[in-house]
Amino acid sequence: xxEIELLSWARGPGLQIATIIFVAGVVIRVLEILLLGxxxxxxxxxxxxxxxxxxxxxxxxxxDRTTFKRSSVTIVSGYAFxxxxxxxxxxxxxxILFLKDIIGFGWPSAPxxxxxxxxxxxxxxxxxxxxxxLTNRVMRYLTNFEDLLTWFVTFxxxxxxxxAFHRIGxxxxxxxxxxxxxxxxxxxxxxxxxxxxxxxxxxARWYNGAISGYRGVAS
Amino acid sequence: MKKDLLLKDGNPQQGxxxxxxxxxxxxSQGVSRRSFMKFCATTASxxxxxxSMIPMIANALENARRPSVIWLSFQECTGCTESLTRAHTSTxxxxxxxxxxxxxxxxxxxxxxxxxxxxxxxxxxxxFGNYLLVVDGSIPLDNPGYSTxxxxxxxxxxxxxxxxxxxxxxxxxxxxxxxxPHANPNPTGAVSVKDIIKDKxxxxxxxxxxxxxxxxxxxxxxxxxxxxxxxxxxGRPKVFYGQSIHDRCYRRPFYDKGQFxxxxxxxxxxxxxxxxxxxxxxxxxxxxxxxTKWNNGTSFPIESGHPCIGxxxxxxxxxxxxxxxxxxxxxxxxxxxxxxxxxxxAAGVAVSxxxxxxxxxxxxxxxKTTIDDLTQE
Numbered sequence: 169x170x171e172i173e174l175l176s177w178a179r180g181p182g183l184q185i186a187t188i189i190f191v192a193g194v195v196i197r198v199l200e201i202l203l204l205g206x207x208x209x210x211x212x213x214x215x216x217x218x219x220x221x222x223x224x225x226x227x228x229x230x231x232d233r234t235t236f237k238r239s240s241v242t243i244v245s246g247y248a249f250x251x252x253x254x255x256x257x258x259x260x261x262x263x264i265l266f267l268k269d270i271i272g273f274g275w276p277s278a279p280x281x282x283x284x285x286x287x288x289x290x291x292x293x294x295x296x297x298x299x300x301x302l303t304n305r306v307m308r309y310l311t312n313f314e315d316l317l318t319w320f321v322t323f324x325x326x327x328x329x330x331x332a333f334h335r336i337g338x339x340x341x342x343x344x345x346x347x348x349x350x351x352x353x354x355x356x357x358x359x360x361x362x363x364x365x366x367x368x369x370x371x372a373r374w375y376n377g378a379i380s381g382y383r384g385v386a387s
Numbered sequence: 388m389k390k391d392l393l394l395k396d397g398n399p400q401q402g403x404x405x406x407x408x409x410x411x412x413x414x415s416q417g418v419s420r421r422s423f424m425k426f427c428a429t430t431a432s433x434x435x436x437x438x439s440m441i442p443m444i445a446n447a448l449e450n451a452r453r454p455s456v457i458w459l460s461f462q463e464c465t466g467c468t469e470s471l472t473r474a475h476t477s478t479x480x481x482x483x484x485x486x487x488x489x490x491x492x493x494x495x496x497x498x499x500x501x502x503x504x505x506x507x508x509x510x511x512x513x514x515f516g517n518y519l520l521v522v523d524g525s526i527p528l529d530n531p532g533y534s535t536x537x538x539x540x541x542x543x544x545x546x547x548x549x550x551x552x553x554x555x556x557x558x559x560x561x562x563x564x565x566x567x568p569h570a571n572p573n574p575t576g577a578v579s580v581k582d583i584i585k586d587k588x589x590x591x592x593x594x595x596x597x598x599x600x601x602x603x604x605x606x607x608x609x610x611x612x613x614x615x616x617x618x619x620x621x622g623r624p625k626v627f628y629g630q631s632i633h634d635r636c637y638r639r640p641f642y643d644k645g646q647f648x649x650x651x652x653x654x655x656x657x658x659x660x661x662x663x664x665x666x667x668x669x670x671x672x673x674x675x676x677x678x679t680k681w682n683n684g685t686s687f688p689i690e691s692g693h694p695c696i697g698x699x700x701x702x703x704x705x706x707x708x709x710x711x712x713x714x715x716x717x718x719x720x721x722x723x724x725x726x727x728x729x730x731x732x733a734a735g736v737a738v739s740x741x742x743x744x745x746x747x748x749x750x751x752x753x754x755k756t757t758i759d760d761l762t763q764e
Contacts, residue, residue, distance in 0.1 A: 170564070172702040175671070179707055180717040191724050192731035199735030204742070261645050262714030265664055270721045277645040339620070340631050341671040341700065344713065 171341035178348040186352035193359020198367055213384030220381020221374035228373050242307075245296040252290030256283055256326065280333070287330045294323050314361055321357045324350040409487075409610070410449030423449075430607045433600070433679065434616070434626045447611040454610065455510050455518040457548055458492035461541040462534050462568045462577055463524030467559035468494050470596035471603075473682065487606065490518075493536070504537045511551050519609065520552035520587075522580050525561040525568040529576030545583060554588045554615050555580060558602060563591040563622065564701035571705050581622060590615050591622035593674075595698035600679050601627045621701065623673065632669035632695050635677035638662065651692070662689060666710035668697030 231243050257263055261277035268274035298319055301307045328350045332343035427445040490510035498506055527533040531540030557580040560566035568577035581589050592605055605624055608616045616624040641661040648655035648662055672695050676687040697703040707717035
């Protein structure tokens with residue numbers, strides 16, 4: 169298989185397979201959660217669920233002071249790499265072009281120097297999360313295989329993208345193919361792991377807010 | 388330079404005994420010393436050699452006997468020869484090419500028929516072990532009858548001619564990687580020179596067609612050092628194919644700023660912005676177009692507003708479409724996503740129904756605890 173053949177496979181059949189697994193997996197899992205249903209509540213309560221739920225979806229974004237003090241490394245590095253991932257994924261010109269091809273619309277891109285800087289921030293922040301996870305005794309106790317797997321499949325597209333942009337070590341077609349393949353690995357692993365939090369995060373936050381907003385006894 | 392790449396005796400001056408030295412030949416054609424030295428300086432800078440090498444190149448070229456070159460054309464379009472002959476505008480590069488002893492070339496030689504084949508056989512016999520074999524075009528393996536010359540199949544002619552060659556220069560993407568004949572579905576079973584010849588040094592000079600000065604540059608290197616230049620992992624001379632088009636493109640600053648032509652006639656295209664979104668393969672293509680340019684350094688495709696099609700890379704014809712940006716999927720992904728989502732939604736509902744069924748079933752068999760149960764003992 170030549171480099172261009174590998175690249176063509178990654179851009180063609182590889183991407184098709186990964187997309188099917190990703191979309192189908194995410195849809196089934198989200199539907200399964202939503203269709204669990206909730207028992208009809210016959211009791212009349214004082215507080216509303218909806219407003220409190222929506223409020224919590226936003227307020228939980230800011231960590232409270234005690235939590236921040238206790239896990240400042242986790243929170244700072246976590247935020248840094250999430251913001252970095254967002255910028256790199258959604259503001260880089262080739263990525264916007266890719267998304268536009270699927271969803272039908274695009275938006276302006278950021279200069280490559282900005283993307284490059286955010287990629288470096290993301291890489292450093294992700295390495296910090298890993299080191300913290302492995303050196304902090306409590307974190308290490310809580311860490312299981314899935315945590316390391318999800319870290320790895322998230323880190324891989326970032327590092328391969330950075331290497332592909334700077335053409336380090338291998339030729340450009342191979343580097344691009346490896347980058348696309350690493351994204352496909354992420355897509356395949358996504359629905360079966362805690363990476364699903366990207367979709368379930370706000371559902372969970374709403375539910376938490378709804379519980380605390382509801383003042384009364386459920387029937 | 389790898390030792391095993393050197394010619395048999397490491398001496399480039401073994402050549403066609405019929406021809407004089409290159410220096411004599413050039414002088415007889417009216418090439419001045421000044422323009423000859425200029426050519427040597429250009430060649431040195433092209434190959435990234437220090438200026439101290441210029442006299443060495445001049446000396447080697449001047450004293451080199453005109454080496455015999457046999458040029459074989461197989462499944463090709465003559466575009467490579469066309470490209471090479473475009474150097475025939477009284478440039479010194481073209482005279483260098485004139486000055487090798489081109490003993491066999493379908494398109495350029497005067498002889499035809501039996502006389503042409505005889506010329507090839509004589510050249511091979513007299514220069515056995517020393518001649519340069521240049522090949523353009525791919526070789527069909529499915530049926531030898533797909534492409535023959537004087538009743539000889541391409542495969543037979545190549546293997547026979549390669550036996551006495553000092554080195555082989557595969558010119559054009561067809562000879563180097565199979566090219567367009569090799570493109571899906573490859574009806575003739577076309578393969579490249581290196582797929583067949585395993586025991587000779589092969590220099591790949593891909594491109595559709597390759598840049599004329601790259602072809603002459605490779606020949607000049609061979610004449611100067613008596614060895615083939617340093618090659619990359621797919622057999623291309625690193626001096627010409629060491630950098631990607633994208634990295635040397637004069638439109639690169641627009642890519643970095645995020646300024647792109649969206650169509651061929653929009654404001655961005657008129658302003659000369661980056662052609663990435665129009666399918667430019669510059670980022671994955673290694674060639675010297677952006678530096679040496681074409682037509683005596685006039686321009687290269689991107690300069691005239693067309694994206695690079697990646698013609699110096701293997702399988703460029705099947706690379707997912709010339710006008711499809713590199714980051715785009717080659718197939719319709721939104722359709723796949725919609726179908727996958729629809730199928731999954733149905734499956735999700737079915738799974739939920741099963742879950743509910745399970746829940747209802749367990750509710751049914753649930754036995755309520757009463758106060759009597761607690762006071763049983």
